Amino acid sequence: MNGPGPRRNTRQRAVVLEELRGVNTHPTAVELYQIVRRRLPKISLGTVYRNLELLSRAGTIRKLDLGSGEARFDGDTRRHEHVRCVRCGRVGDVDASPEEMAGRGALERLSTQAGGYQILGYRLEFLGVCPRCAAAETTRPGCPPMDNQGKVE
Amino acid sequence: MNGPGPRRNTRQRAVVLEELRGVNTHPTAVELYQIVRRRLPKISLGTVYRNLELLSRAGTIRKLDLGSGEARFDGDTRRHEHVRCVRCGRVGDVDASPEEMAGRGALERLSTQAGGYQILGYRLEFLGVCPRCAAAETTRPGCPPMDNQGKVE
DNA sequence: ATAAGTGCAAACGTTTTGCCCTAGC
DNA sequence: GCTAGGGCAAAACGTTTGCACTTAT
Numbered sequence: 562m563n564g565p566g567p568r569r570n571t572r573q574r575a576v577v578l579e580e581l582r583g584v585n586t587h588p589t590a591v592e593l594y595q596i597v598r599r600r601l602p603k604i605s606l607g608t609v610y611r612n613l614e615l616l617s618r619a620g621t622i623r624k625l626d627l628g629s630g631e632a633r634f635d636g637d638t639r640r641h642e643h644v645r646c647v648r649c650g651r652v653g654d655v656d657a658s659p660e661e662m663a664g665r666g667a668l669e670r671l672s673t674q675a676g677g678y679q680i681l682g683y684r685l686e687f688l689g690v691c692p693r694c695a696a697a698e699t700t701r702p703g704c705p706p707m708d709n710q711g712k713v714e
Numbered sequence: 715m716n717g718p719g720p721r722r723n724t725r726q727r728a729v730v731l732e733e734l735r736g737v738n739t740h741p742t743a744v745e746l747y748q749i750v751r752r753r754l755p756k757i758s759l760g761t762v763y764r765n766l767e768l769l770s771r772a773g774t775i776r777k778l779d780l781g782s783g784e785a786r787f788d789g790d791t792r793r794h795e796h797v798r799c800v801r802c803g804r805v806g807d808v809d810a811s812p813e814e815m816a817g818r819g820a821l822e823r824l825s826t827q828a829g830g831y832q833i834l835g836y837r838l839e840f841l842g843v844c845p846r847c848a849a850a851e852t853t854r855p856g857c858p859p860m861d862n863q864g865k866v867e
Numbered sequence: 868a869t870a871a872g873t874g875c876a877a878a879c880g881t882t883t884t885g886c887c888c889t890a891g892c
Numbered sequence: 893g894c895t896a897g898g899g900c901a902a903a904a905c906g907t908t909t910g911c912a913c914t915t916a917t
Binding site: 604607608611 | 899
């Protein structure tokens with residue numbers, strides 16, 4: 562998450578961000594590249610990747626790289642969860658906090674607010690620092706701590 | 715997930731499964747390949763991939779492919795969650811049910827039982843079928859429903 | 868005897884990288 | 893003018909696949 566961020570404002574980065582914010586489809590890098598190319602025909606895919614990386618490290622956008630091959634990107638950094646279609650890979654938004662999803666019957670309740678998605682299950686993974694890396698870390702301090710209410714990346 | 719499963723018993727598949735069950739490190743396909751090769755020097759990486767796919771489709775093992783590049787595999791199919799080290803990618807086990815992780819302070823409580831991992835956050839994604847695919851689905855029925863207590867893959 | 872499964876290598880899709888050039892500061 | 897960032901193409905990465913051969917059934 563929050564890294565150093567870009568040092569110059571380029572047209573390419575501005576357009577990448579604008580277009581990502583302009584869609585609600587959580588596009589992949591390639592999909593966004595095709596959209597952006599309509600305005601900047603000479604932009605390269607590499608530049609799209611570089612800027613998506615830069616923007617998500619700066620916390621301006623969110624990278625959704627939960628399995629299933631390619632990463633998808635979200636211009637909305639407010640806290641919300643996602644549903645991924647197991648057939649086509651399309652990603653939608655869900656307004657469920659982990660608090661809400663606790664307990665039996667939560668999955669059923671969720672379906673009503675998942676934009677028509679039929680919910681089958683979920684994937685959960687915690688993120689942390691293993692003991693070995695933590696030990697190595699104490700040697701050279703100054704790594705950025707958590708600042709986004711429990712959600713990483 | 716539970717798919718058809720393999721039709722013949724091969725030495726390669728038996729060794730892949732034995733070795734996966736013999737470690738507690740949630741290896742990647744390549745890591746497991748290197749382990750298995752000690753017993754079957756002629757086995758190919760492709761075969762390891764094919765068998766891991768086959769075994770996880772049969773429900774015999776678990777595939778942990780939540781983002782971060784390569785998939786990792788778990789020979790223990792009992793329900794438990796995982797912690798991924800954000801520095802080195804190593805994966806550990808957590809005994810938390812989603813019920814336990816609900817509510818504030820859960821992350822802090824978790825750290826004590828995550829095998830020494832310092833917990834920073836989590837990643838959550840729901841899986842489902844989008845309206846469009848559901849519509850296409852009604853045409854040709856017979857897709858396997860959920861059967862593993864809310865967890866998919 | 869049949870065909871599921873193997874070994875090998877080539878191909879795949881996504882992402883990263885090196886290089887030289889462009890343009891923001 | 894300095895150098896972060898872009899364009900392009902090549903490489904890297906994890907994974908899948910085509911094909912001829914092997915082997916469990």
